[in-house]
Amino acid sequence: MVNDSAILHAGPKDMAAQHFATAGYFAPGRDISMADHMLDVVIRSEGAEVSELVDLYTDSQVAAADRALMHDLASSSNSVSK
Numbered sequence: 001m002v003n004d005s006a007i008l009h010a011g012p013k014d015m016a017a018q019h020f021a022t023a024g025y026f027a028p029g030r031d032i033s034m035a036d037h038m039l040d041v042v043i044r045s046e047g048a049e050v051s052e053l054v055d056l057y058t059d060s061q062v063a064a065a066d067r068a069l070m071h072d073l074a075s076s077s078n079s080v081s082k
Contacts, residue, residue, distance in 0.1 A: 006054040008038065011062040019060065023053050 009016045013034040017027040020041060028037040042050055057063050 007057055007063075008042065008050070008053045009057050009062070010066055015062055019057060019062070020053070023049075023056055025053075 009019050016034050016038060020038065021027060025037075025041045027034065032040075041053070045053075
C-alpha cells in the first residue's frame with residue numbers, strides 16, 4: 001500500500017461532481033453521497049487513475065483559488081505577527 005497523500009478535490013460538492021466527471025467518474029445517484037462516491041473511486045482505482053484525479057485538481061480553477069486564498073492568509077498572518 002502506498003503511503004502518499006494528495007488532494008483530489010477541495011471545494012463545493014457540485015464542483016467535486018464536475019471534477020470527477022471530467023475524469024470519467026460520473027456522479028452517483030441520490031442514494032450515495034458525493035464523499036462516499038469519491039472514496040469509492042479512490043479505493044477501487046489504480047494508482048495511475050488516482051494520479052490523474054490529483055493532476056486534474058492541481059490544474060483546476062478551484063485549486064488555483066485555494067492556493068490564492070492560502071497565500072493571502074499567510075500574507076495577512078505574517079503582517080499581523082510583525
